Amino acid sequence: MVIDCAIIGGGPAGLAAALVLGRARRSALVVDDARPRNAVTAAGHGYPTRDGVPPGELRRLAREELAAYPGIRLRSGKVAAIEGRAGRFRVHLEGGGGFEARTVLLAAGLKEQLPDIPGLRELYGTSLFNCPYCDGWELRDASLVAISTGGNLFQQAKQLLVWSRDLLVCTHGRGQLSPQQQQALEARGARVARAPIAALEGSGGKLHAVRFADGSRIARSGGFVTPDAMLGTPLGAMLGCAHDAHGVLLVDGFGRTSVPGVYAAGDTAGMSPSQVVGAAASGNRAAFSIGGDLAEADFGPA
Numbered sequence: 698m699v700i701d702c703a704i705i706g707g708g709p710a711g712l713a714a715a716l717v718l719g720r721a722r723r724s725a726l727v728v729d730d731a732r733p734r735n736a737v738t739a740a741g742h743g744y745p746t747r748d749g750v751p752p753g754e755l756r757r758l759a760r761e762e763l764a765a766y767p768g769i770r771l772r773s774g775k776v777a778a779i780e781g782r783a784g785r786f787r788v789h790l791e792g793g794g795g796f797e798a799r800t801v802l803l804a805a806g807l808k809e810q811l812p813d814i815p816g817l818r819e820l821y822g823t824s825l826f827n828c829p830y831c832d833g834w835e836l837r838d839a840s841l842v843a844i845s846t847g848g849n850l851f852q853q854a855k856q857l858l859v860w861s862r863d864l865l866v867c868t869h870g871r872g873q874l875s876p877q878q879q880q881a882l883e884a885r886g887a888r889v890a891r892a893p894i895a896a897l898e899g900s901g902g903k904l905h906a907v908r909f910a911d912g913s914r915i916a917r918s919g920g921f922v923t924p925d926a927m928l929g930t931p932l933g934a935m936l937g938c939a940h941d942a943h944g945v946l947l948v949d950g951f952g953r954t955s956v957p958g959v960y961a962a963g964d965t966a967g968m969s970p971s972q973v974v975g976a977a978a979s980g981n982r983a984a985f986s987i988g989g990d991l992a993e994a995d996f997g998p999a
Contacts, residue, residue, distance in 0.1 A: 710963030719766030783958025952983030
């Protein structure tokens, strides 16, 4: 039997798509490797009626809801490869086995690579976060640190001043800030430290101080760090989908990639901002597109 849709990724985008397809009386198999990007997050925010609910609990509730739809199945594992064309894709699973699907939805999200700073991983998700719109409210008016090794440090720092005026901006020895940008931040009360960070000190998940390579130490109680991110699956490129310089798949307004029968949702499709509510909406839109395209194929020429 060929199912209607293979959904790669069981996060909010993939689960939202599965819900819509199930309600549309379509069949889908969700394949998920149980390694979500927000695994360390204790509470998710910005989702109406679910503000503060742990992301893991949201996934559990969504999977529980899907049990009401006989056409939807969930499977733990990882997809090794996909081949074929619209109407007849062959999905190969790691460890052997596979199945066939008429369409494919890529929704495996992103994987994060944190800066190599001792102590960071132990504090990430409890007192250090990556999104102020998700976790800034809980750290309002606290002594914050902003850490980035990329080019977005100035933009990040400008936004963080809304949550706290007690802000330490760390370049970690990189040259992301121009003298003019540093002057502008300092004129608004922020401190800028250009020395490399030797370690982040804390205990029990709580940040206490930033220790620098020059021996100095500045007390902090929380903050935000920008990790590098990469796509959770290379399957889009393997299928020949058009993508940007960062590998993010290019899609139309309803999640269609450049390859017929292949769709993408959530961070895989460059969703911005990267939040649970946005990912769910993206999966919802893609499912409408998949359902509509399948209906056209089933109906045939008028």
